[in-house]
Amino acid sequence: MSFAAEAHSDVPTLPSAHSGIPAYLLEKARKEKEVIFETRTKPQNERQRLPVVPQGIERDEFLKALAELKEQLGQENVEINDKPLKDGWYMEHPNTHDMMTILDEEEFVASAIVYPGSTEEVQQIVLWANKYRIPIFPISMGRNLGYGGAAPRVRGSVTIDLGKRMNKILDINAEDYTCLVEPGVSFYALYEAIKERGLEDHMWIDTPDLGGGSIIGNTVDRGVGYTPYGDHWACHSGLEVVLPTGEVIRTGMGALPGNNTWQAFPYGFGPFSDGIFSQSNFGIVTKMGMTLMPNPGGHEAFMYTFPKEEDLAPLIDIIRPLRISNILENVAQLRHVTQALAARGRPRTEFYSGSGPMPSEAVHAAAAKTPVGDHAWAYYGMSYGPPQVRAHKLALVDAAFRRIPGARRIDPSTLPADEYFWARDRVARGVPDIHELRWVNWQPNGAHIAFSPVSPIRGADAARLFALGKEAHERYGIDFFPAFCVGLREMHLIVEIVFDRADAGQRKAALACLRDMVDEAAKLGYGEYRTHLVLMDQVAGTYNWNDGALMKFNERLKDALDPQGILAPGRCGIWPKRYRGRGWEMTRDSGERSEGNGVDLA
The missing domain is CATH 3.30.43.10 (Uridine Diphospho-n-acetylenolpyruvylglucosamine Reductase, domain 2)
Known part of the structure; x- marks a missing residue:
């Protein structure tokens, strides 16, 4: 297919393609594709x-x-x-x-x-x-x-x-609020299946920012969503796994023939082995159970903006007790204004044509022209439950957030239908979307790579990570897109580096910036929760307490479960014995070559 033909071909849809878009998002997907190819x-x-x-x-x-x-x-x-x-x-x-x-x-x-x-x-x-x-x-x-x-x-x-032919939803249990899926089931597909069964008023799914990914793939890589069920790995129950030697096991209650609680109780009897199949190369997950969220009986999205970058630390300290006590109920996002501007889906050149990071005054001037108005940080949240319950919780949130001078609660009725707020509203109530692609259009041939450290929910930690990231981006001339995703007792800082993948200079700068941040964060005690293939060896190397005892343990598991070293060698920095010591690890010193010097043939 030619470039022009690809740009104008129609978007695949469910159910004709397992990886397709649902009908309610088709027109939006067509527009997203058009802008990307523009x-x-x-x-x-x-x-x-x-x-x-x-x-x-x-x-x-x-x-x-x-x-x-x-x-x-x-x-x-x-x-x-x-x-x-x-x-x-x-x-x-x-x-x-x-x-x-x-x-x-x-x-x-x-x-x-x-x-x-x-x-x-x-x-x-x-x-x-x-x-x-x-x-x-x-x-x-x-x-x-x-x-x-x-x-x-x-x-x-x-x-x-696995997804093309193994894409069945094997069960949706409306009494237990669980499901059982194969690898090719996307969040889009599960959402559509629940609607087809007339259960959309009964139960919700939890979806990440984009709904086209595999539920199994996202969960075993410990991805997150944005309802109270946002920790996907914590919400799974039961795996079927093909081991690297060909045996098949079922974990938890699935090991008991004829059981009926595989998706209801994750642990079973004996050691809980599921964890070794997340972010690893110890097995291939072919089935997985997942818990679903009961409809909470109402929901209300809300958004606050805060005027200064320096508001970050006191704001995080305000958020922490509200989040731990579940007044702030969902895995919500605190986003920086630069990424909010990029989420409008337009190229950077429409706002600024100079080199280096876009100046603060240019960012704020552009933000002032948007429906939300100028700000430094935006908090997107959702309250759940009947009206009187929501009103009580939202009043507590409002009183707390207004301790930040200049805090504004945005009136949703003033926002147009295509404003980013509404995408966060949909995702936080379990409706998959495709809006999140838009900030990748910031650069031509837009691509992205993520820095994803984890820290406590503390203002001092947020400020330290923000300063670290901002300084690194300024060194390499890259626009800084930080967003804090706040869990119950920890938060993920997700920094997306957007680059032109056709520009070798931008690719090199993005990778160098990311390598710097990984090392600098590790020195301060912050580790990545997830990373790109090219950085897996570096990130794994930062988890080196007690002379790398954890990696030595992982290597023993790898050699026992995969004696031939055939399954995903190098994933998450775990190399089989026949690859070790042959230069396969990718570090700053190894350059951009991914291959080592052969494998042990013995």
Whole structure:
């Protein structure tokens, strides 16, 4: 498909495509796509390619092995990656590489893609990979954007695309408020299924900012949403897992034949093993249970703005007791004005054409012209329950927030329908959206990569992290987009670095800035909760208490569960024995090359 044809092709929809958009968002998705392609200047890759063969296997043997796998799964379910790499966009993303690459797009690239249709076929693929010692990299839907997308960590790995054929909602239990899903079920799809069953007034889902990702993929990577059920990993119950040697286990109550509480009680009997399958390379999750939220009987979104950057520390100290006591009920967001401006979806050049970070006076002048008006911070929240309950809680919030001089509560009736506030309103009541893509349009060929440290909910910590990030962005000439997501007793600072992926200078600056922030934050005691493929070794290396005891433990688990070292080598910095000590780890000193010097063939 040509660049022009791709720009004007229609958006895939549910239920015709498992990765499609629901009907209520179709027109909005079409507009989002149009704006993305408006500023795209990166030429389509038309280079003819040979498949990248993973180190440790000869090309002829690799092609012979793929032919064998085609016989087992069917020709149509094994694709060799020998075509030009197409970036697509959120709703039509590639499963061959990272569409938002921070390196050369040929670094993290798959050799082939396979599409299993069942847990049994996943087992077949794993046994095949062990036979030939070929690295495999499972994805649910490949929409982990900002963290590597669908790309494998080891160049030439065979990607297992679980979502295309394993996309069934196996159960929705209206009495227990639970569901059981396969990897290809998106938040969009689960929301639509609940509506189709007439249960939308009975139960809610919890969705992240964008609803097109896999529920399983997001949860095992410990992603978050924005209702009181926002900690997705805490809300899962029950896994079915294919181990790297091909065995299948069910965790928790699922290990008891004929049980009926697999999605209701996560622990079962004995050690709770689920944790080793989150952010790891210890198994492939093929089914997962999830708890759903009862309709709280009412909801009311609210928004406050605060005028000064210096308001951050006292505001966080006001938020902490309100959040811990659940007066502030949901995983809410405190966003900086620069990202709020970018969320309007227009290019940076419409507001400022100079080089370096956009000056504060230019940011505030542009913000003053928006419906929300000028501010430094905006808090987006949601109150739940009957009117009288909401009124009581909102009065407490209002009194507390107005202790910040110049605090304003925004009247939603003054905001147009396309204002970002309404996207936060929808997400906080469990309605998936697509609005969050807009700030990526800040740069042409917009891509993003995230800095995501965790800290206590304390003003001093927020101010320290804000200053660290701002100084690093000024060093590298990058606009600073900080947002604090406040949990019950911790908060995530999510800093999105938006860059032009066609500009090698911007890619290099973004990566260097991120590496600086990771190291500087670690020295102050702040660790990343999640990171991009290129940074996994660096981030894992910061968790080095007691001479790296945790990584040594993870490596022992890896060697025991995956003796051939075939499953997602290097994911989250965990390398199998046959890769260790061969230069596969990516650090600041290793440059931008993702590959090491061979693998142990013994």
